[in-house]
Amino acid sequence: xxxxxxxxxxxxxxxxxxxxxxxxxxxxxxxxxxxxxxxxxxxxxxxxxxxxxxxxxxxxxxxxxxxxxxxxxxxxxxxxxxxxxxxxxxxxxxxxxxxxxxxxxxxxxxxxxxxxxxxxxxxxxxxxxxxxxxxxxxxxxxxxxxxxxxxxxxxxxxxxxxxxxxxxxxxxxxxxxxxxxxxxxxxxxxxxxxxxxxxxxxxxxxxxxxxxxxxxxxxxxxxxxxxxxxxxxxxxxxxxxxxxxxxxxxxxxxxxxxxxxxxxxxxxxxxxxxxxxxxxxxxxxxxxxxxxxxxxxxxxxxxxxxxxxxxxxxxxxxxxxxxxxxxxxxxxxxxxxxxxxxxxxxxxxxxxxxxxxxxxxxxxxxxxxxxxxxxxxxxxxxxxxxxxxxxxxxxxxxxxxxxxxxxxxxxxxxxxxxxxxxxxxxxxxxxxxxxxxxxxxxxxxxxx
Ligand code: 5AD
Ligand code: SF4
Numbered sequence: 001x002x003x004x005x006x007x008x009x010x011x012x013x014x015x016x017x018x019x020x021x022x023x024x025x026x027x028x029x030x031x032x033x034x035x036x037x038x039x040x041x042x043x044x045x046x047x048x049x050x051x052x053x054x055x056x057x058x059x060x061x062x063x064x065x066x067x068x069x070x071x072x073x074x075x076x077x078x079x080x081x082x083x084x085x086x087x088x089x090x091x092x093x094x095x096x097x098x099x100x101x102x103x104x105x106x107x108x109x110x111x112x113x114x115x116x117x118x119x120x121x122x123x124x125x126x127x128x129x130x131x132x133x134x135x136x137x138x139x140x141x142x143x144x145x146x147x148x149x150x151x152x153x154x155x156x157x158x159x160x161x162x163x164x165x166x167x168x169x170x171x172x173x174x175x176x177x178x179x180x181x182x183x184x185x186x187x188x189x190x191x192x193x194x195x196x197x198x199x200x201x202x203x204x205x206x207x208x209x210x211x212x213x214x215x216x217x218x219x220x221x222x223x224x225x226x227x228x229x230x231x232x233x234x235x236x237x238x239x240x241x242x243x244x245x246x247x248x249x250x251x252x253x254x255x256x257x258x259x260x261x262x263x264x265x266x267x268x269x270x271x272x273x274x275x276x277x278x279x280x281x282x283x284x285x286x287x288x289x290x291x292x293x294x295x296x297x298x299x300x301x302x303x304x305x306x307x308x309x310x311x312x313x314x315x316x317x318x319x320x321x322x323x324x325x326x327x328x329x330x331x332x333x334x335x336x337x338x339x340x341x342x343x344x345x346x347x348x349x350x351x352x353x354x355x356x357x358x359x360x361x362x363x364x365x366x367x368x369x370x371x372x373x374x375x376x377x378x379x380x381x382x383x384x385x386x387x388x389x390x391x392x393x394x395x396x397x398x399x400x401x402x403x404x405x406x407x408x409x410x411x412x413x414x415x416x417x418x419x420x421x422x423x424x425x426x427x428x429x430x431x432x433x434x435x436x437x438x439x440x441x442x443x444x445x446x447x448x
Pocket of ligand 1: 304334
């Protein structure tokens with residue numbers, strides 16, 4: 001039996017790609033190992049969104065360079081995903097013990113690449129970006145039996161000045177709505193109740209089949225599939241985010257009331273230099289749709305601080321934007337130079353310590369906002385999908401439709417016992433405490 005190990009970095013798209021890679025390898029007779037030490041084939045599915053993410057894989061490979069002297073010399077190493085696509089054959093120079101380099105658009109070719117590897121070929125690559133096939137494999141090996149990822153669109157046709165994704169994941173390719181809905185029905189048939197629709201920009205989804213659904217109609221259709229209780233989607237680009245998406249969420253309770261809408265900056269001047277294709281006002285209009293929706297929609301975002309040329313006044317516009325919107329949660333990033341991107345040519349790059357200062361200010365401001373927002377949930381009952389049990393805290397971990405973590409105590413089953421678990425169930429939980437990053441409570445039965 002041939003053995004492999006895979007470690008995944010980066011976004012949910014990458015996590016799902018790894019599930020597809022694992023499924024393909026298992027189908028080809030490979031066995032997955034929990035530790036790299038035990039595997040003949042060691043794979044890293046990599047991310048290059050920021051420099052730090054990219055460095056991780058080279059650190060890992062470096063670790064094994066030394067380990068090779070201690071009996072790991074027979075291992076085969078493969079680099080997959082975004083760093084593979086970006087660096088290509090240069091990876092062989094930086095890490096000569098690597099034998100396989102495969103970009104995210106070339107996983108369909110994995111079986112034939114493996115045959116070349118098994119034949120003893122030392123330098124095997126799959127780096128084409130022009131593939132029209134989306135990686136639609138029946139062998140996907142999903143880790144979580146309740147919550148599944150499902151790709152609806154791959155690649156990205158935008159050209160944000162800071163972003164490497166169009167170079168690593170290629171142009172946009174939408175799957176047909178029939179294929180998406182068929183996979184969703186089959187997921188429901190296998191017992192999945194929650195599905196997350198994935199794409200770099202799900203809002204620009206265009207059904208290539210005669211049904212011709214746009215994203216809002218596809219979303220509404222997924223929400224009607226019997227057995228599916230929750231549908232999520234990520235990620236949205238504000239420019240393509242239409243009001244019909246908000247209306248669909250308002251109408252259909254199975255569509256989770258959470259939207260991740262990356263704003264990146266509160267300054268229209270910075271947005272223009274980022275080539276984001278919307279102004280602050282355009283963005284605020286989308287926020288208004290959500291704030292006026294029939295259901296209480298949680299809104300989260302991504303922000304980049306220290307984009308080249310970001311002045312103190314620009315930064316202050318971001319601060320007043322987050323004060324005005326009061327996001328439920330936010331990821332803040334310090335601008336990081338990426339290869340091939342147009343922002344590299346910009347002047348006035350911001351010093352690292354100034355980026356850090358802006359990062360800390362935003363982080364603290366947002367912590368207070370989240371504390372206040374989450375505090376409003378105390379006393380409310382929220383439905384959670386149970387994700388697991390935390391041994392350290394002795395609490396079940398649940399997630400609300402709004403994507404908030406709600407840790408809770410259950411009197412009937414305080415902890416999982418042989419053959420009994422709450423994982424995968426939907427339960428009503430009374431919220432009794434709130435912190436900036438999570439809620440806590442107990443099931444109603446405690447009160448009776
Ligand atoms: N530097 C910093 N943050 C970045 N992001 C994307 N590219 C960069 C970069 N070069 C952030 C954006 C995006 C999130 C996934 O990562 O905020 O929404
Ligand atoms: Fe990282 Fe972007 Fe690639 Fe996802 S698509 S793995 S975030 S570089």
